[in-house]
Ligand code: SF4
Ligand code: SF4
Ligand code: FES
């Protein structure tokens with residue numbers, strides 16, 4: 001166990017615990033955007049930056065993926081941290097002024113009018129890469145990647161065309177911190193505007209509600225190696241059957 | 244349909260080794276002058292690497308092209324050193340001579356014109372790179388003469 005002091009609170013942490021884990025436990029609030037418990041933290045957005053002191057030396061680190069490996073003093077609200085956080089929010093707000101999540105955070109940290117301007121401002125994507133990660137590491141189909149580089153970097157399907165490997169599960173929609181990925185269920189179809197990909201929705205054999213895409217059923221059958229009731233009935237009906 | 248024999252051969256030389264992806268892409272581009280979709284699909288299938296990953300690599304490096312390119316790639320250095328020594332004039336002259344804008348191919352597909360920012364030969368600027376060779380101390384006249392050498396082959 002290591003000695004940890006976070007915003008004045010004295011506590012302990014096991015080796016390899018992240019700063020964010022300690023903060024959550026001690027109810028110290030650190031803002032996050034690109035962090036999601038289900039995938040490996042990449043430290044892409046830097047909004048969770050905090051100031052740490054190890055062996056008398058201070059430095060800025062990202063709380064979500066910084067493993068504690070010795071006694072440490074953490075300041076989550078130092079002047080340096082606040083200055084950097086405001087700068088990050090200023091950049092994000094300039095890029096995604098339409099994102100409610102970014103607006104909210106910017107307001108909270110007192111950022112209003114960014115000094116920077118960009119041409120394309122409708123997009124809510126902050127290029128955190130969570131959609132790419134969930135699709136690759138959890139869903140397992142790797143339909144997406146971050147293409148190009150620098151200011152052109154963006155999540156995309158290969159060639160920015162309808163994906164042949166996406167199964168239309170919607171995990172990317174669910175995980176996106178800024179609602180930049182959307183899906184529209186309409187007329188028995190599911191459409192992802194960002195991925196230019198469309199699927200047929202299949203009805204539950206009991207209640208007739210549309211519950212999955214045809215591609216999802218096909219993929220699940222393959223990974224499960226057999227047919228299963230959950231590929232024919234929606235979760236609600238399945239729960240009823242069990243009773 | 245693109246003939247896939249050349250890419251199959253490239254894959255063979257690299258023993259279908261995933262970790263050689265960049266080298267495989269370079270060699271494939273050498274064969275096809277750019278990276279056609281069918282070629283990338285073949286690489287993806289044979290190496291068992293998701294297409295999304297290959298697409299990420301191909302779009303990351305400037306050296307890879309998803310669009311057909313001319314027989315010779317002519318890159319005019321617009322870096323600071325070359326710029327002050329007259330690169331803009333060379334660019335204008337070459338643009339007129341080839342009748343293309345940077346990033347485009349000539350009608351006969353003999354040339355692709357590009358601009359680059361410093362190729363690391365500032366001392367002999369202004370510099371033009373044709374295929375894998377650098378040509379230094381150029382003037383607009385000399386650059387036309389240079390291109391003429393590549394017009395026939
Ligand atoms: S909807 Fe498609 S792109 Fe999104 S996570 Fe599922 S498979 Fe991947
Ligand atoms: S679409 Fe959303 S999850 Fe994907 S990179 Fe952009 S902000 Fe992140
Ligand atoms: S939440 Fe830690 S870097 Fe994004």
Ligand code: FES
Nearest residue numbers: 320322325364365
């Ligand atoms: S600026 Fe042209 S080679 Fe450096």
